[in-house]
Amino acid sequence: MIKDFSENGYTRFKAAIPPQLLSRLQTSVEDLRLEHSFSGGLRRLTTLSASLARAISECSLQNILDQIDLPRAFLVRSILFDKTPDSNWKVAWHQDTKIPVRARLSREGFTAWSLKDGIHHAQPPSEVLAGMRTLRIHLDPTPAENGALRVIPGSHRNGFLSSEEIRKLAREEVSCECAARDILAMSPLLLHASSPSQKANHRRVIHLEYANQPLPAPLEWTAA
Secondary structure, three states: OHHHHHHHOEEEEOOOOOHHHHHHHHHHHHHHHHHHOOOOEEEOHHHHOHHHHHHHHOOOHHHHHHHOOOOOOEEEEEEEEEEEOOEOOOEEEEOOOOEEEOOOOOOOOOEEEEEEOOEEEEEOOHHHHHOOEEEEEEOOOEOHHHOOEEEOOOHHHHOOOOHHHHHHHOOOOEEEOEOOOOEEEEOOOOOEEEOOOOOOOOEEEEEEEEEOOOOOOOOOEOOO
């Protein structure tokens, strides 16, 4: 599994979430929707919902992270993505190149600072992202017509990619269709994209990013 993930930058874990935990995750997400009236997505899920944080903690995700070579991992970012008929979008080919930090402080190699929902983000050296893992928990069936993630296998191995490199690589895509309860594990540097959903229902995905190393001082990870 580690070799496969290292070569391709992603792998799928089928039916990785028990049915009762899926139901709890779905309920907690819908409770958040009622409380925060969001559309499309929401950041800092585990700080906003204690029930969702508990359900996620019971999903045995460290067992999956061990299989993709990230022992002793800790959560650094949690986001909900939900494509619906009222909030539907296309995501162009890209890498996830920014990380959330507690405060904007000067450190060599950390650039392109931005503020998203009150959280400071920076682009770290590519080595930081290469040492991270993303787990995407699917709360709904996600076939191609429901906005399944598309990826370019192996595209994570060369650090940050230029626009021209992305354009050339985007000819070799794979559609990562998933069922509810599946987990898609990927490197943040893996090129990925998605199309708008063509179905009149939800496409809820809990997007979790993990690291297992502290940031160089004075920078610190922020709460997920």
